[in-house]
Amino acid sequence: MQDNEKNKLYQEANQHVDGVIDSIKRAKKLTQENISKIEARLKSLSGADRIIEREVLTRSRARLDELDHLAESQYFARCDILFSNETKLKKILLKF
Numbered sequence: 001m002q003d004n005e006k007n008k009l010y011q012e013a014n015q016h017v018d019g020v021i022d023s024i025k026r027a028k029k030l031t032q033e034n035i036s037k038i039e040a041r042l043k044s045l046s047g048a049d050r051i052i053e054r055e056v057l058t059r060s061r062a063r064l065d066e067l068d069h070l071a072e073s074q075y076f077a078r079c080d081i082l083f084s085n086e087t088k089l090k091k092i093l094l095k096f
């Protein structure tokens with residue numbers, strides 16, 4: 001592989017990583033909004049509905065923790081690459 005091909009591949013991988021980071025940020029924002037809505041709604045519920053909403057709240061908070069961990073991670077577990085002479089994506093494990 002020549003240097004220009006490597007640089008192009010590197011730039012495309014960087015763009016993909018930037019897209020993943022943006023997706024994580026959007027997911028974090030939506031999850032936090034959902035947590036706020038659930039917390040506000042929880043006050044007006046009773047009985048089984050309250051139990052269910054508490055479980056949803058617990059899972060949403062766990063998801064937010066997962067997203068926080070992903071956003072701060074300096075390691076990437078996988079990169080999908082499609083070479084020009086192939087039709088199938090290759091999944092390559094990377095560690096930086």
